[in-house]
Every structure is written in C-alpha cells, then in structure tokens.
Amino acid sequence: MRTFTLTVMGSTDLHGNLFNWDYYLNREYDDFAHNDVGLAKISTLVNDVRAAVGRHRTLLLDAGDTIQGTPLAHYYAKVEPITRGAHTHPMAAAMNAIGYTAAALGNHEFNYGLSVLRTFERQLEFPLLAANALDVATGLPAFQPYVVKTLWRTGGPPLRVGILGLTNPGIAVWDRAHVDGVLTFPGLVEQALHWVPELRQKSDLVIVVAHSGADLSSSLGDQVPFPENCSELLAETVPGIDAILVGHAHVEIPSRFVTNKVTGRPVLLTEPLFSGKRLSVMEFDLRHDEHWELVTSRSSVLSSASVEEDPRIVRLLRHDHERVVSYVNARIGTCATAMSAARSRFEDTPALRFINHVQALEVAKSTSLPVLSLCAPFNRAAAIPAGEVSIRDVAGLYIFDNTLVGVRMTGGQVRDLLEESARYFRQVSSAGPFSAAEISNDVPDYNFDIAYGLTEPLTYDIDISRPAGSRILGLSYGGVPVADSFEFAVAVNNYRQAGGGDFPHIASAPVLHNQQQEVRELLIDWVKAAGVLDPASFAGADWCLVAGGEPVMVSTNE
Structure with a gap:
C-alpha cells in the first residue's frame, strides 16, 4: 500500500491587492487587527509551504474577485487598460510568477466588461474556471468548467486531482449591463450535480473552487432563482466532492467539515481572509491499493502579516505599482x-x-x-x-x-x-x-x-x-x-x-x-x-x- 499527502493552498478575493499598500492613504496597509495584504506576501507564504513539503506535492488555487477593488485594479482597466497594447495586468503577471494551478471566476471579474475579462484570461498561464457561466447562444460553458491535474509520484501511480470552478449567479443582476443576452449564470448546486460525476470519473480527488459564501444566504431576493451564498449546501447536496475552497463572503474559515447527505462522507471547507490577508492550506492524506483513496483531510490558514513580501514579485511589478502611486497622488x-x-x-x-x-x-x-x-x-x-x-x-x-x-x-x-x-x-x-x-x-x-x-x-x-x-x-x-x-x-x-x-x-x-x-x-x-x-x-x-x-x-x- 502506498501513501501520499497532497497540500493544496488557496487564496480568494484578492481584489487588486498586489503589494501591502494602501493607495488611499499613500502608506503601507494596516487595519485594526494589523493584517497585511497582497499577492507579494501570499507568494512568500506559498514559497515557504512548497519548501517545507516539496513543490511536486502542492497545488495553488484562487476562488475569484481578482481584478477589481483597488486603484491599481482601476488603473489597469480604465486609465492604462490592458485591452490596449501588450501590457500584462499586474495581477496576472504576479499570479503567473507565483505559479497558480487554476482560479475560479468571481463576480467582480465582470465589472469592467467582457473585453477586459477576456484579455485578463488570455494573459493567465493557468485556467480561469466557471462551470456555471453559460453562453446564451449555445448553452455551453463560456469558460473552462474544470481542469484535471496529474501529480506523478516517483515509482508510483499518478494521482489525478479534479478542480471544478463555480462562480456567483448574482453576476446576472450586478453586471447585467455587461452580460445580459450574452451569458447566463445558473446555480452552483445545479451545475455541480451535472459536472461532478464527470469529474469524479476522471479524478481521484475532487476539489471545488466556489465564489460563493459558505452559509446559505442571499442579497438577491427573488431576482434570480439561485442563492448567492451556498457552498455548505453544495457540500451537503452534491456527492463526490472532497473539499471546497470558498470565496465571496470575505470571512475567515480555517476549517469546517460538512457531511454529504448522500454519501455520509465529510467535505472539507475553508475560506482565507480577503485581499491576501490569509492563505488557506489544505492537506489530504491518501493511500493507494487498487486506486487512490482519501483517508483524512484537514486545513488551516496562514497570515500574510507573518512574512515579508517576496522580493521577486516586488522586482517584477514595482514599476506597475509606482505608476499607480503617481496617478493617485496627482x-x-x-x-x-x-x-x-x-x-x-x-x-x-x-x-x-x-x-x-x-x-x-x-x-x-x-x-x-x-x-x-x-x-x-x-x-x-x-x-x-x-x-x-x-x-x-x-x-x-x-x-x-x-x-x-x-x-x-x-x-x-x-x-x-x-x-x-x-x-x-x-x-x-x-x-x-x-x-x-x-x-x-x-x-x-x-x-x-x-x-x-x-x-x-x-x-x-x-x-x-x-x-x-x-x-x-x-x-x-x-x-x-x-x-x-x-x-x-x-x-x-x-x-x-x-x-x-x-x-x-x-x-x-x-x-x-x-x-x-x-x-x-x-x-x-x-x-x-x-x-x-x-x-x-x-x-x-x-x-x-x-x-x-x-x-x-x-x-x-x-
């Protein structure tokens, strides 16, 4: 019998935070809890985890809301838009350099229109996933619904990890001007019931990256027939999911287990705090007889305030940041x-x-x-x-x-x-x-x-x-x-x-x-x-x- 521990890291709701900087106050970011923010800090945490367990034993995911939320995000969408010329969005450049495996679409990805979003998608070196963002004309996913990553163990059988991305049905309301008549957004549970069985056949472990809060709630009323936040319901309802990286709600969930009502198996949920304040770390202990089987799972969160910014990311994107600082201080x-x-x-x-x-x-x-x-x-x-x-x-x-x-x-x-x-x-x-x-x-x-x-x-x-x-x-x-x-x-x-x-x-x-x-x-x-x-x-x-x-x-x- 062979055993293997897979470590899956996750961020969410980065909201255009590249460095630990408050553009409105023109100084390093700080809040009442003395949190830090930004991808440059996340990069250091990721490097530390990879060094501890081996990069070949890790994956890195994000649950969406990446390109909106700071003056930096506004600048590269409106002032010096990435749709003009060949300039790469600094959030894309940073995530590529850090080595993300996949990311789900957040609702705020649509704020600047589909042209900016599609340009951002093309600039990424990893897939942007959304199984429930459907093309109106074809009824098919307008973005890649899932990806299967294969991790090879020396002298052992490959481990196949399926990653399904789900976004928020509220996009149909909040960004109606950009998506009406072009895209539809059915519910997360409904689409997961369709895609998870297919993904389960191709995978030994299934992780959902969901831009939808854990606790069942909605600000949408009866405007759409699907809840805004339903990740816990997703875990309870859809058999075959092993873990969910949660986004959208801006709350911290170091670890939560939900029992699936069909299989009786526990499903691990975790949500790191927004803006790069935390990194979720999920660990999956697996064993292989005739096939890989999940034995136990666990998760925790790491604080970006505990580390320095990755100097490699700082060097790579310092000039992009300085352009924005000059702009906002005009x-x-x-x-x-x-x-x-x-x-x-x-x-x-x-x-x-x-x-x-x-x-x-x-x-x-x-x-x-x-x-x-x-x-x-x-x-x-x-x-x-x-x-x-x-x-x-x-x-x-x-x-x-x-x-x-x-x-x-x-x-x-x-x-x-x-x-x-x-x-x-x-x-x-x-x-x-x-x-x-x-x-x-x-x-x-x-x-x-x-x-x-x-x-x-x-x-x-x-x-x-x-x-x-x-x-x-x-x-x-x-x-x-x-x-x-x-x-x-x-x-x-x-x-x-x-x-x-x-x-x-x-x-x-x-x-x-x-x-x-x-x-x-x-x-x-x-x-x-x-x-x-x-x-x-x-x-x-x-x-x-x-x-x-x-x-x-x-x-x-x-």
Whole structure:
C-alpha cells in the first residue's frame, strides 16, 4: 500500500491587492487587527509551504474577485487598460510568477466588461474556471468548467486531482449591463450535480473552487432563482466532492467539515481572509491499493502579516505599482477645510452630501422631474484634508467601480426603500449614548443608503426605537410631506439599480439615465472643474437618527 499527502493552498478575493499598500492613504496597509495584504506576501507564504513539503506535492488555487477593488485594479482597466497594447495586468503577471494551478471566476471579474475579462484570461498561464457561466447562444460553458491535474509520484501511480470552478449567479443582476443576452449564470448546486460525476470519473480527488459564501444566504431576493451564498449546501447536496475552497463572503474559515447527505462522507471547507490577508492550506492524506483513496483531510490558514513580501514579485511589478502611486497622488484641486466620512452612518455629513450632489447634478441633465440621490458610506476611513487635494483623496470617498443610473420612482417607493435602508440599525429603547457596534446590525455599510434632494431638501427622521419597517418619519420634500404618488428621478449606482441588496422597487423602476459613467470619476471631474472643494457648501442636516424623537448619540471610536 502506498501513501501520499497532497497540500493544496488557496487564496480568494484578492481584489487588486498586489503589494501591502494602501493607495488611499499613500502608506503601507494596516487595519485594526494589523493584517497585511497582497499577492507579494501570499507568494512568500506559498514559497515557504512548497519548501517545507516539496513543490511536486502542492497545488495553488484562487476562488475569484481578482481584478477589481483597488486603484491599481482601476488603473489597469480604465486609465492604462490592458485591452490596449501588450501590457500584462499586474495581477496576472504576479499570479503567473507565483505559479497558480487554476482560479475560479468571481463576480467582480465582470465589472469592467467582457473585453477586459477576456484579455485578463488570455494573459493567465493557468485556467480561469466557471462551470456555471453559460453562453446564451449555445448553452455551453463560456469558460473552462474544470481542469484535471496529474501529480506523478516517483515509482508510483499518478494521482489525478479534479478542480471544478463555480462562480456567483448574482453576476446576472450586478453586471447585467455587461452580460445580459450574452451569458447566463445558473446555480452552483445545479451545475455541480451535472459536472461532478464527470469529474469524479476522471479524478481521484475532487476539489471545488466556489465564489460563493459558505452559509446559505442571499442579497438577491427573488431576482434570480439561485442563492448567492451556498457552498455548505453544495457540500451537503452534491456527492463526490472532497473539499471546497470558498470565496465571496470575505470571512475567515480555517476549517469546517460538512457531511454529504448522500454519501455520509465529510467535505472539507475553508475560506482565507480577503485581499491576501490569509492563505488557506489544505492537506489530504491518501493511500493507494487498487486506486487512490482519501483517508483524512484537514486545513488551516496562514497570515500574510507573518512574512515579508517576496522580493521577486516586488522586482517584477514595482514599476506597475509606482505608476499607480503617481496617478493617485496627482493634484486636482484644493479643499477649504478637512472633510471626513467617519460619522456618515449616523449623521448627515458634507462628505456624503457631496457624493449625492454630484450624482444628482448628472441625472438632472436627463430629466425634468425633481431629482433625489442615494449613496452609502462606503469607506469609514475616507477623509479629504484641507489644502491640496489628490485623486486618491477623492477616490477614497467612493472605493467601488460603480456607474451612475437614474430611475423614476414614486414617493411611496422611496419611503419603502428608505425603510429597507433603515434595517441597518438595531432597535433601541433610548437615545443612548451608544457605541457604533451597539446600534449597527450585521448589514454591510454599502447597503445603508442615504437620500438627498438636489433643488429642495428631502428631510426625514430614522426612529430606531421603532421596529424595522416603520422607522421613516416626517418624509418631506421642500417642506411638504411626500405623497405616495409623487414622482422623482432618483440617482443611484448600478449595483443598487440592478437589485444589489434586494431593495424594493428599484430594480424594476424605469431607467431615465444610464451613460455608463463611473461615479468616482464624476467626483474627480467635479473637483477638477471647480478647483476648490468647500465642505461648507455641502453642510446640512436633512436626515436625523432619532429614538422617540430624541437625537441618538453615537460614539465612532471603533
């Protein structure tokens, strides 16, 4: 009887993090937990594992969301796009140099359109997998569904490892503008039931790389008939899977076992923390009599903060990084006084009013209806200093690559939407004082929309002493209570308009404005044109967080 231990490493949700660098703060990355980020750190961890067990005993996988999320990702998609000339995307160059075996498609791979994605795919020296991204015309996978890697043991039988890639069905909603009529995205479980038996026949070990969170949940509502996050359900339902590298949810799962309901066998799940903060390490003990059989499996995560950046990756891509640093530090204007988004979740701030104002101005060009705007406090750390203002200062207010859309909504629909937004807060019995954590529900900041009126103020209270669904009080436009039938043009981002967050009415609302304008670039262009950004001109208090009519007191010392 022969034995063999295979080590499979995994990253996910790298989001354009190449080096341990914060482009918005122009310094090395740091967070409250003192994590580090980036592929250069992941490379060192991978090198260490390979040196410890032997490279021939390892595979390296990624679970998607690679080419969006930082100014570096934006730069090589929009400023100096990889679709022009022969320049290789730095994330592709780094992953090739590190020696990835395969990667799954993430939903954010589609943010810049199919031309950028296909160019990125061609630049990779390993397959980009997505068994459930289907070509509308043929019904067949538009990307390679799986790959089988054969590891040869000296003097022994080969070990065949099947790797199936699955992406997120939410792409059909979130990036409808890029994929509608071109690609469809059926459910992960449904497609795995089709592909795993085929892969099992060709493989001794089957690993799924799934850009879908472990715990069953979805922000998609009834917009698609498949859940957004279902990796644990996948493990329970589909026989023949030995392990799943999980992505998308941005949570850390060092090790979790799920019992398959058909076979009774355990399936190993692991998800490393996003942005290259962690590397998952799965180990599979196998034995061979007449064929290879999995005996035991286990996993853990390694922290990139424990190692230095790989100097080989630094040398290879330093100039690409420096181009981006120069770009984001370019001066575009001045700011009269410092402006911060730190309290934008709890009070009306000039920072969020500035975003809403610019969005509303643009939509107003396409309609005669009164214009409202909605935006969320994407980046709690965003701050524009007094004095000179750079691209990175403004970009820090809006860290996503969303585009602007204007839709027609009634007053009643706007009220419903704001009620949904107000679910961000926990119910309380007094006005506090509270810490931010004490009143915030487990809702992402990007799903707390704040409203603004362009030519007349839209005023309202959010009373969090009341149950969710009945918190919006005194909703008025220009001092007049908003009638349910009154019509507005509402400026939103494409994520929300496509149904992201499952807010009511907005996905089916008639579109009035959609020119594929990136909101971040509109903000940058506004500052360039104005020359001076004066927070005082965006001061106001159109909405208020209250409990029983009293303003809620919140400390944001987190």
